[in-house]
Amino acid sequence: MPTYEYRCPECAVFDLICGMGEAPDSTPCPSCGTMSRRKMSAPHLSIAGSAExxxxxxxxxxxxxxxxxxxxxxxxxxxxxxxxxxxxxxLPRP
Structure with missing residues (x-):
C-alpha cells in the first residue's frame, strides 16, 4: 500500500496509508483535527533485488x-x- 504525506497547517507533516488512487486530497489531522492537504513528495522506491x-x-x-x-x-x-x-x-606476461 502506498504511503501519502499530508501537511497540517497547525501541526506538522503526517503519513496516511491508502490504496493507490484512493487517497483524498485533504484529510483531518490525527492530532488537532484541522483539514490537511496532501503534499507532493518523492516516491519511496525499493532497491530490493537490485545489484546495489x-x-x-x-x-x-x-x-x-x-x-x-x-x-x-x-x-x-x-x-x-x-x-x-x-x-x-x-596483456603483458610476467
Missing part, C-alpha cells in the same frame, strides 16, 4: 559471517589453465 541491494546485503553479511577459506586463492579444479578471450593475449 545485493552488494550492501553481502557486505553486511560478510562482517558477521565471513566465508571459511580451505585453501589458497586461485588453486583448485575449477581454475582454467588459459583464457579463451583473444584480448587477454595482448
Amino acid at each position: 541491494f545485493r552488494l550492501i546485503d553481502n557486505s553486511k553479511r560478510s562482517a558477521h559471517e565471513p566465508p571459511v577459506v580451505t585453501g589458497l586463492p586461485g588453486q583448485g579444479k575449477n581454475r582454467p589453465a588459459y583464457t579463451a578471450n583473444p584480448l587477454h593475449h595482448k
Whole structure:
C-alpha cells in the first residue's frame, strides 16, 4: 500500500496509508483535527533485488559471517589453465 504525506497547517507533516488512487486530497489531522492537504513528495522506491541491494546485503553479511577459506586463492579444479578471450593475449606476461 502506498504511503501519502499530508501537511497540517497547525501541526506538522503526517503519513496516511491508502490504496493507490484512493487517497483524498485533504484529510483531518490525527492530532488537532484541522483539514490537511496532501503534499507532493518523492516516491519511496525499493532497491530490493537490485545489484546495489545485493552488494550492501553481502557486505553486511560478510562482517558477521565471513566465508571459511580451505585453501589458497586461485588453486583448485575449477581454475582454467588459459583464457579463451583473444584480448587477454595482448596483456603483458610476467
